[in-house]
Each structure stands twice: as structure tokens, then as C-alpha cells.
Amino acid sequence: MSEQRIVIEINPDGSIIAETDGFKGDLCIKALQDILGKDEFFCSIKPSDEFYQETKVVEDTTIKAGRS
Amino acid sequence: MSSVVKTNTMFVDSECLIDAIKSTGILVTEQSENRIVTSRVDYYGAETFVFENGRFVFMHDSTANRMGNRYPWNRSNLKEWKDVGVWLKDVGIAYDKAYKAKLERLAEEERCREEERLRKLVESRTNEIVAKAEEEGYYVKKSERDGKIKLVLVRSVY
Numbered sequence: 232m233s234e235q236r237i238v239i240e241i242n243p244d245g246s247i248i249a250e251t252d253g254f255k256g257d258l259c260i261k262a263l264q265d266i267l268g269k270d271e272f273f274c275s276i277k278p279s280d281e282f283y284q285e286t287k288v289v290e291d292t293t294i295k296a297g298r299s
Numbered sequence: 300m301s302s303v304v305k306t307n308t309m310f311v312d313s314e315c316l317i318d319a320i321k322s323t324g325i326l327v328t329e330q331s332e333n334r335i336v337t338s339r340v341d342y343y344g345a346e347t348f349v350f351e352n353g354r355f356v357f358m359h360d361s362t363a364n365r366m367g368n369r370y371p372w373n374r375s376n377l378k379e380w381k382d383v384g385v386w387l388k389d390v391g392i393a394y395d396k397a398y399k400a401k402l403e404r405l406a407e408e409e410r411c412r413e414e415e416r417l418r419k420l421v422e423s424r425t426n427e428i429v430a431k432a433e434e435e436g437y438y439v440k441k442s443e444r445d446g447k448i449k450l451v452l453v454r455s456v457y
Contacts, residue, residue, distance in 0.1 A: 243421065268431075
């Protein structure tokens with residue numbers, strides 16, 4: 232059993248910053264899209280090294296999303 | 300005779316112009332979209348601002364300017380007669396002040412509207428995210444600090 236964790240910060244201007252932990256590869260993107268919606272405009276994605284290492288158990292990805 | 304008096308102020312806003320006229324002690328006796336009639340009276344009757352080409356122009360008898368205090372048509376309704384140039388200068392100063400205050404008020408109203416729009420946006424986004432996260436099986440912990448909302452979503456996978 233492992234833990235998946237997403238921390239989402241919603242700024243007063245409506246922009247969103249999200250960090251994921253415990254997702255393999257690009258599953259973090261899918262998880263965020265499941266939560267934030269597929270149409271959400273990701274204006275900045277900062278993958279960590281683990282993002283590219285699918286065999287690793289822990290990934291850490293920061294996604295910055297904004298909405299007009 | 301008609302006359303043109305040039306002022307530094309372009310009177311474009313009727314609300315501010317009416318406030319400015321009143322602040323000089325002159326009454327507005329009639330007003331419509333294109334006309335503001337004042338209690339100043341000259342040979343041709345009540346002196347009037349008429350909206351032309353995007354601004355209000357003051358229509359008056361130019362003789363009043365040349366004769367100053369000896370002008371006979373103003374005695375009936377005003378304690379103090381100011382010739383058109385002097386009076387329009389006073390109106391211009393009051394108008395600038397009223398117009399500036401109006402712009403500040405409009406900007407403040409716009410700022411409040413934008414603040415309210417963002418507050419509702421953040422509230423609805425937060426509710427959407429929480430609902431979706433719970434649907435996806437996450438435990439959600441919500442906190443708020445400095446106007447920023449923080450959501451921690453946690454779930455166990457096997």
C-alpha cells in the first residue's frame with residue numbers, strides 16, 4: 232500500500248499551484264486532470280527527476296495552473 | 300450677441316457639471332440629456348449648457364461680459380453677478396474636482412467588483428476541486444491563510 236498526495240494552493244487571483252507526490256511517471260498529470268478538469272490551462276509544469284523514472288515509487292511534480 | 304469663452308476644462312460629464320454649477324451657488328432649473336439650464340439669466344433668458352460634439356458648451360449673451368457689473372439682466376435673481384469668464388473658471392475648478400472624485404469612485408467600484416468576482420471564482424473552484432477529489436477517493440483537508448486556500452488531498456493505493 233502506498234500513499235498518493237496532492238497539495239493544491241488556490242491563490243486569491245484564482246490561479247492554482249499543485250504539487251503531487253507518490254505518483255508514477257505522468258500519472259500525476261492524469262491525477263491532476265481528474266481533479267482540476269482536462270480543460271484546465273496548465274501554464275507551467277515543472278517535472279522532477281522522478282517524473283522520468285517510471286520505476287521509482289515516489290515522484291514529485293509541480294504544476295502551476297491558471298484560469299482567466 | 301453670442302460669444303465663445305474658452306475654458307481649460309472640457310465639460311463632458313453632465314453629473315459632474317451639475318454638481319459644479321450648484322457648488323458655485325447657481326441653481327440648475329432644468330436638465331435633459333443635451334441641456335442644462337442654469338438660474339443665471341441674461342438678455343436671451345436663462346444661460347444654458349448645450350451638449351454639442353461630445354461636450355457641453357455654454358450659451359450666453361456676450362454683452363454680459365463687456366458690461367460687467369453694469370449688466371442689467373442679472374439683478375433679479377442673483378445676489379452676486381460674476382461675468383461668464385470668471386464664473387466658468389469657478390465651474391471648471393469645481394468640475395475637475397467632481398470629475399476626479401467620480402473617476403476615483405468608479406475605479407473603486409470596479410476594484411470591488413473584480414474582488415468579488417475573484418472571491419466567487421476561488422470559492423467555486425475550491426468547491427469543485429473538493430467535490431471531485433472526494434469522488435476520486437481522496438481524503439481532503441482544507442485550510443486558509445492570507446487569502447490563499449490550501450487543499451491537501453491524500454489517498455491510499457494498493
